[in-house]
Amino acid sequence: MSSSDCNTVRSHLSAYHDGELSAELAATVAKHIESCESCAAELSAFESIGSAFAQTQMPAKPSDLWQRIERELPMTAEAVTLSKRFGVWVRESPYGAGLVSMAASVLVLLGAGLWYGGNNGDMAGGGAMAMHGSDGHSHDGEMSAEHMAEFAGVMDEYLQKLPSDPDAAERMLLAKYNGEKVDSDGAVKLVGYRPIISGELPEGYSLASTSVLKMPCCTCVKAVCKRSDGSTLVLFEHDDDEAAWFGDRPSSMAMCGDKDCCLVDLDSSIAATWKQGSRSVTAVGVRDQNEVATLVNWLDKS
Structure with missing residues (x-):
């Protein structure tokens, strides 16, 4: 693998960060990162995401969690789906709120990584196209409005x-x-x-x-x-x-x-x-x- 091939190196960055590459391939990626600021910044984004997971505090599940869920369930013999039970848990439980907060932090970091890559390389440029049209506006936001x-x-x-x-x-x-x-x-x-x-x-x-x-x-x-x-x-x-x-x-x-x-x-x-x-x-x-x-x-x- 050529040390100047950024696209190929980026395809291995996640596995490199997780320690899943062979010793030879890991050494090649490491050598490329030493001389490439763009790929080094992308690797840093993976490290930030991992740090966010590690530092997020997950609140303890309250002792009356199931009682809260039962109070929200309809008073009927109709079956209640697991997705509805989960929705109640997320709304009512501080544990669920912690999970949502952690997910939001990860999405923010991922969005920042895509933005950086969109200005520095081909790979993230594709990510930018997924969020923006040729006019540069967010079509999801426009549709909602x-x-x-x-x-x-x-x-x-x-x-x-x-x-x-x-x-x-x-x-x-x-x-x-x-x-x-x-x-x-x-x-x-x-x-x-x-x-x-x-x-x-x-x-x-x-x-x-x-x-x-x-x-x-x-x-x-x-x-x-x-x-x-x-x-x-x-x-x-x-x-x-x-x-x-x-x-x-x-x-x-x-x-x-x-x-x-x-x-x-x-x-x-x-x-x-x-x-x-x-x-x-x-x-x-x-x-x-x-x-x-x-x-x-x-x-x-x-």
Whole structure:
């Protein structure tokens, strides 16, 4: 192997770092690295990744881990997949949080290595092409922004229809996001948890329908509620903490009951989002902050 052949040397760097090469091949790689700053820097990236693994502290598994998982499992005879159990563990367990933190550190180091290589050699140049188009922009980021902008546009159309024609607004949203009307048990099968909007509602409200929507942010449960005067209030239960649902409409933070709520001005009404357990609730078509507090207090007791 020619000592000047960087591409060939780079193909052996991982094995060289792990001590898996024969003595003769390892000596050749070592000799090349002594005289090549680019390959030496790439080897340093492998060493940084190894160091990140070695230094990462893994929190001890809490003694009540399984009890936490069981509390999140749906109260149904339906089988719960291993992937759903793992998702609960990652969200609830500090051990799982440590694993996610370690993985994020490794990804940052790998990204830095690809960036460096993209400016210094052919091998990482291929990696740069995987992340960027010919215009130099990250297409993954652009697609995400496009989806959220489209989502905000759909929600704006939904909000315009909701006060005057709630049935048309409902049909539009169901058609756009593959909505399926379900009861509580049907929701469990689709999202893996029993909706919090499944029991009795506060006095003056009734449940008109429940559906599951595959929205860009997540798969969420939507409950259409009717007030005693016939007006409509819609509650979304979703996994994401905060999504750009309402575009650039004015918003503010306020205490509603015992929750920090994000309130959004919808002209003739408001929307409110708050954390409810491990998920979030967004109420659309709310009259005022007092009504948000009523809903928050009811959900806390249900």
